[in-house]
Amino acid sequence: MDTTHKDRRNAISTILYCRTSTVEQTLDHQLTQAQQAGFKIDEVIADPGSSGVSTKLRDRPQGKRLFDKLRSGDVLVVRWVDRLGRNYEDVTTVIREFMEMGVTIRTVINGMTFDGSTGDPIQKAVRDAVIAFMAATAQSQVEITKAAQKAGIDAAKNDDTKYRGRKPSYDRRTYDAIVDLVGKQMGDSAIARTTGVSRQAVIRIRNNPDLALKALQRWTG
Structure with missing residues (x-):
């Protein structure tokens, strides 16, 4: 019997999920960061940054593919938990859903690991508290960045010689x-x-x- 296809299908995969937008968040940069942190990546799935800021993971172009592809035992690597949702509720919901699927989530920044393997209630409480803290921090950073950008735009609008909006991608x-x-x-x-x-x-x-x-x-x- 040829078991090659079956073995490949059942093999545990390590998938890096990225959002790409700024110079610091290119696909190559995030992959390099993950590899330097010791991760051996089998596959990279990436969405443009514009699709991640205001859209749930399941509704992003490649986010749905990520849900379809991950299996129990797989490892999902992300730069940080903010890659997984728009806000606190999104991030915590997605992480718990992946853990229920048997997927382990690992972050490049801070080297955090989240999985559903523990049955100890104290360990669960500590894990969930860490998830909640990181998700709340991620949302706070997004809101601070948005506020700073808005303040900068409002200030520039008062000076017609400076404010030009986003540079068009066409000539x-x-x-x-x-x-x-x-x-x-x-x-x-x-x-x-x-x-x-x-x-x-x-x-x-x-x-x-x-x-x-x-x-x-x-x-x-």
């Missing part, structure tokens, strides 16, 4: 090409592939070309 030539292709009834995904910009940028230009052009002009003069 004038690309903008004109997108507008032309929109006029030819080409689909958003096809336009994105043709022009090399994100589908979200194409949609913004399609929905409000004048606003998109003004955003570009603030950066190009």
Whole structure:
């Protein structure tokens, strides 16, 4: 009997889940951090950062795949617990759900390990308290960052020479090409592939070309 496929299916996997957004949070950087911390990663699953800040893990493009792929005995590695949810409730719920599945969660930062193997009520209480503390800290950091960003934007808005908003991912030539292709009834995904910009940028230009052009002009003069 050929048991190769069965053995591969039942083998324990170590999966790194990443959110990628800033220079410090690229896929390569997070993978390198995990490897330097001693993790031997079998597979990396990653979502763009914009999909993780306001979306539950199950609803993220690759988050659902993560739930489908993990099996009892697998190890889920994350940079920190904030990768797993939008807020305190999300993070604690996801961690408990994974533990109930028999998955062990390990963090690169602080080297924390969470699993459901213990049956001792005191150890459970300590574990759950640590999870709650880390989830609360993660939410607090997100709220502090948002508040700081808003304060910076509000201050910059008072100085018209400084505030320009987020720099567009397209230049004038690309903008004109997108507008032309929109006029030819080409689909958003096809336009994105043709022009090399994100589908979200194409949609913004399609929905409000004048606003998109003004955003570009603030950066190009």
